[in-house]
Structures are given as C-alpha cells and as structure tokens.
Amino acid sequence: MLTLLWGLLADPPLAMVRAELGRLGAPTRFLDQRAVVGTAVTLELGARTQGGIRVGDTELDIADVGAVYLRPHESTRVVAAQGFVDGTAEQAHALAVDVALAVWADVTPAYVVNRPSASAGNGSKPYQLRRVAAAGFLVPETLVTNDPEQAREFAARHQDDVVVKSISSVRSRVRTLTSDDLTRLSDVVRSPVQLQQRVAGTDVRVHAVGADVFATEVTCAAVDYRYAADQGCAPARLRSYDLPDDVAERCLRLASSLGLPVAGIDLRRSPEGEWYCFEANPSPAFSYYQAATGQPIAAAVAGLLAAAALCAAVPAAPAAPRGADLPGAYPPLPDLRSAVP
Numbered sequence: 001m002l003t004l005l006w007g008l009l010a011d012p013p014l015a016m017v018r019a020e021l022g023r024l025g026a027p028t029r030f031l032d033q034r035a036v037v038g039t040a041v042t043l044e045l046g047a048r049t050q051g052g053i054r055v056g057d058t059e060l061d062i063a064d065v066g067a068v069y070l071r072p073h074e075s076t077r078v079v080a081a082q083g084f085v086d087g088t089a090e091q092a093h094a095l096a097v098d099v100a101l102a103v104w105a106d107v108t109p110a111y112v113v114n115r116p117s118a119s120a121g122n123g124s125k126p127y128q129l130r131r132v133a134a135a136g137f138l139v140p141e142t143l144v145t146n147d148p149e150q151a152r153e154f155a156a157r158h159q160d161d162v163v164v165k166s167i168s169s170v171r172s173r174v175r176t177l178t179s180d181d182l183t184r185l186s187d188v189v190r191s192p193v194q195l196q197q198r199v200a201g202t203d204v205r206v207h208a209v210g211a212d213v214f215a216t217e218v219t220c221a222a223v224d225y226r227y228a229a230d231q232g233c234a235p236a237r238l239r240s241y242d243l244p245d246d247v248a249e250r251c252l253r254l255a256s257s258l259g260l261p262v263a264g265i266d267l268r269r270s271p272e273g274e275w276y277c278f279e280a281n282p283s284p285a286f287s288y289y290q291a292a293t294g295q296p297i298a299a300a301v302a303g304l305l306a307a308a309a310l311c312a313a314v315p316a317a318p319a320a321p322r323g324a325d326l327p328g329a330y331p332p333l334p335d336l337r338s339a340v341p
Contacts, residue, residue, distance in 0.1 A: 001066025001313040002027035003305045004110075006101060007073065008034065012287035013298065014071040020302030026309065029060055031101075036075040037082075037090050041100040049107055062104065066312030067111040067305040071283065072098065111261070111308030113301065118259035119282035122169040125194060128258075128279055135254035137267075137277035140199050146192040148185045155182060158197050163223060167194045174224040175231075198223075201270040204241055206248075207286050208255040208263045209300040213248045216289045217241035238292035247275050254280055262301055 003026060007014045021028045031039070035055055043051040043062075053060045075094035084090035102116045121128055129139050143154045144167060155162050155177055164181070166172035177195065203218040203225060220236035222228040228235050243251070247267070254277070255263040264284025268276045286297040 001110075001309045002029055002064055003067040003069065003309045004029050004031060004060070004065045005069045005071070006031040006033070007069075007071035008032070008078070011071050011073075013285055013301075014069065016287055016290070016298035017069055017301050017305070020299045021306060023299075024302060024306050026302070026306035029065075031055070033072060033075055033078050034082075036078060036094045036097050037084070039097050041097055041104070043100050043104055045103075045107060049104070049109070051104065053101075062108065065108065065110045066309030067113075068105055068108065069113050069301070069305055070105060070116070072101075074098070110312065111305065113262045113305065114260045114282045121258055122279070122282050125165065125167050125279060131257055132254060132277045132280070135257060135277075136250045137254070138274055140276060140278075141197040143195045144192055145195075146188045146190070148188055151185045151188055151193065151195060152182070154195050155185075161198045162195050163198050165194045165196055167192060173227050173230070176223050199268050199270060199276050201268045201276070204243070204267040204269055205289055206243065206251045206265040206267060207284060207289065207295075207297050208251050208260070208265060209297065210261060210304045211252065212300050213243060213251055214286075214289075214293075214295045214297050214300070215241040215243040215248075216293055216295070238289060240293045240295055250275075250277075258282070261304060 040054045051062050075098045079094040106117050162177040205216045207214045218236050222231040222233040225236040251265050264281035266278040290297045
C-alpha cells in the first residue's frame with residue numbers, strides 16, 4: 001500500500017513530508033494540482049469504495065492507497081493562474097476533481113491527514129472554541145456580534161484591550177481594536193465581527209502529530225507574530241519548548257476530539273502560568289517552526305503516514321474459530337507502526 005500526497009510542491013510542508021517519505025523508502029504517489037486539467041477521478045460509493053485516479057497515461061487504483069496527506073489549494077485558482085478563466089470547461093473540471101477527491105478522502109478506509117469533514121470545524125472559530133474549552137484549556141472572553149452596541153459594551157468592559165479576529169477559516173491578521181475602529185463599529189451590522197479579550201503572555205505553538213507533540217515558544221512584541229514587520233515590531237524569536245505533561249495531554253485530547261491526526265495548536269502562557277488556547281489549525285504550515293527549531297515535525301508526519309500504509313498492507317487475519325483457545329485460532333496482529341523508523 002502506498003501514501004498519496006495531494007497538493008503543490010511549492011508548498012513547503014508537503015515537499016518536506018514527501019522528502020521524508022523518500023528517506024523512509026515508503027511507496028508514495030504525488031498528485032500534482034498543477035496537472036488538474038489532465039486529472040480524471042472515477043469513484044463508486046457503496047459497501048466498498050472503488051475507483052481510480054488517472055493523470056495522463058498513469059492510473060492509480062484507490063484500493064492501493066493506505067494513507068493520504070492532503071495539502072490542496074483550490075484547484076480552480078490553480079487553473080486560473082494557468083490562464084483558464086471562470087466559466088470555462090477547465091474551471092468546471094478542476095472543481096469536479098476537487099469535489100471528487102474530497103468526497104473520497106472522507107469515506108476511504110485509508111488513514112487520512114486530515115479528513116475534510118474533520119478540517120471543516122475550523123470554518124467556525126466559535127464552534128472550535130467550545131471544543132477547546134472542553135479539552136481543558138482556558139479561552140479568552142469572546143464576542144461574535146453584528147450589534148454595534150454589544151461591540152461597544154464589550155470594548156468598554158475590557159478597557160479597549162481587545163483584538164479583532166476572523167470568525168471563519170479565512171486567514172486574517174489579528175490586530176488590536178483601535179480608537180478608529182470604535183468610531184466605525186456601526187459597520188458591523190453588515191457582517192458579524194469577532195472580538196476577543198487580549199490575553200497577556202507568551203505564545204507557544206504546538207504541533208500534535210499522532211501521539212507526539214512538538215512545542216515552539218514564540219517571543220514577539222507584535223499582536224500577531226506572523227506579521228511582526230507590518231506591525232512595526234522585531235521578527236519573532238522561536239525556540240523549542242518543553243511543554244508540561246498535562247498541557248501536552250490536553251493538546252492531544254483536543255486534536256483527537258476534532259478528529260485531527262495532525263494539528264497546529266495555538267497556545268498562550270499567561271504571566272500567572274495559566275494556559276489559554278486560541279485555535280487548532282487542521283492544515284498547519286509547520287515548516288516555519290521546523291526551520292527555526294530543527295524539530296523533526298515533517299519526519300513525524302511522514303512516519304505516521306508510512307506506518308499507516310504499512311499496516312494497511314497487511315492482510316486481515318482470518319476469523320478465528322469459535323473458542324479462542326481452540327487449535328488454529330489466530331493471535332492478534334502486532335502493531336507494525338513500531339517497524340517504521
């Protein structure tokens with residue numbers, strides 16, 4: 001059984017995982033989104049999912065896929081960058097390929113990092129915050145509203161120490177609510193806004209990979225360290241961090257509750273030693289953190305995929321006869337994940 005990777009090689013996390021799978025000698029197949037116009041997907045859903053993926057003259061039986069790593073962009077945007085405008089057959093085909101592969105990734109018995117249905121929870125930050133709290137983390141006081149008066153009252157109650165965030169999975173720059181923003185709060189009637197109490201402390205990014213956690217402490221004066229230069233601050237300083245066992249356990253519990261074998265979890269440690277969690281990213285760009293710390297995150301993701309594909313390749317043991325102590329009863333299969341370095 002092989003591991004299928006879907007995305008673009010220009011995406012550093014995917015390229016790094018592919019390289020690590022190569023070092024392991026694990027069978028892989030890369031499905032390049034740049035070739036989406038020439039990609040055909042056949043899919044039959046039923047008691048047994050069947051189908052294939054064909055790119056040019058090369059065809060892959062989906063029954064041969066034991067693990068999947070998903071890092072797709074919108075194929076319609078990829079096609080648009082190639083000059084195919086909206087309304088063309090190529091655009092429609094690209095959308096159809098995306099839909100077919102997403103459906104298959106949700107129903108395949110293969111090990112998927114991460115299933116689209118699980119990743120969809122990131123589309124609602126309020127929903128995700130409830131899951132964060134259920135995992136045992138503190139969450140900042142948060143208001144999602146399109147009522148200007150509610151927004152003004154929230155800002156006043158927190159003495160204007162409030163940040164503005166995206167409500168959905170659309171990437172946004174977290175920033176402080178300014179005095180200029182307060183004069184424009186009437187605009188929220190057109191679209192809801194998410195306001196959150198600003199929590200003082202130090203950022204810690206955790207990558208949960210299977211049963212492993214890789215924590216990175218981030219020191220930066222910016223509200224959103226990803227855009228430190230734009231906020232007039234020095235670049236963030238990153239270093240490996242030894243996460244307390246109970247916090248690591250909470251991170252794994254959160255990732256598991258969200259159905260995410262791999263997740264990027266944003267924490268903040270307050271000056272009092274309390275741990276807040278802001279969100280869990282289902283498609284984390286871990287390459288930035290690995291480059292700064294040397295943590296083997298890509299190798300851990302690759303090992304997880306390779307082990308899953310290896311286990312999927314082992315035939316299921318025949319059913320044991322009645323009475324497990326009778327001659328001919330089959331012992332349980334060993335956990336083959338330990339066989340992968």
